[in-house]
Amino acid sequence: MSAHEIRHPLIRHKLGLMRRADISTKNFRELAQELGTLLTYEATKDLRLETHVIEGWNGAVEVEKIAGKKITVVPILRAGIGMLEGVLSLIPGAKVSAVGVVRNEDTLAAHTYLEKLAPDMPARLSLIIDPMLATGNSMIATIDLLKKAGCKEIRAMVLVAAPEGIAAVSAAHPDVAIYTASIDQGLDSNSYIVPGLGDAGDKIFGTK
Ligand code: URA
DSSP states (O other): OOEEEOOOHHHHHHHHHHTOTTOOHHHHHHHHHHHHHHHHHHHTTTOOEEEEEEEETTEEEEEEEEOSOEEEEEEEETTTHHHHHHHHTTOTTOEEOEEEEEEOTTTOOEEEEEEEOOSOGGGEEEEEEOSEESSSHHHHHHHHHHHHTTOOEEEEEEEEEOHHHHHHHHHHOTTOEEEEEEEOSEEOTTSOEESSOSOHHHHHHTOO
């Protein structure tokens, strides 16, 4: 399975703050964006570079830039929006491809209701963002539609992942690397992650 639990001290610290039951909407929101930034740093650390020569202050100088594919960030609505600004703070030129998926709370099946993709998807690296990887159903549905749109390189960034979700995504899409701030214990009987964060969408949007 291709899941990377990023054990950077800043990530561990910030995630610990997010787990507090009494956290405010403001703090949860800010921390979700900050973790989005930190995960982006890790998930992009092997991007290929190419050199080129520019005119510097003291004459010609060889510098590096990211080679090849352009990036599209793919927030899974609505909770993925909670990490979006954090990702864009490092990749400000990225196009945003919004995907709307709701889970049926009875069957847990994922239903896709919105697909607003950037142009030229086959030429882009897709970075999916969603705070919680629980059953994996929404993530699998999103990867399915990205592959249908021709995407060849897809990575996923989540704040917290359940082993069950990682296993499901890895079985369906073994080529997709998952970057997470934590691999938690597992799912409860309602398919919430434990210890988890609770309902991340509600906490980000202040709807509960
Ligand atoms: N979605 C959430 O917001 N939290 C979970 O624990 C699982 C799914």
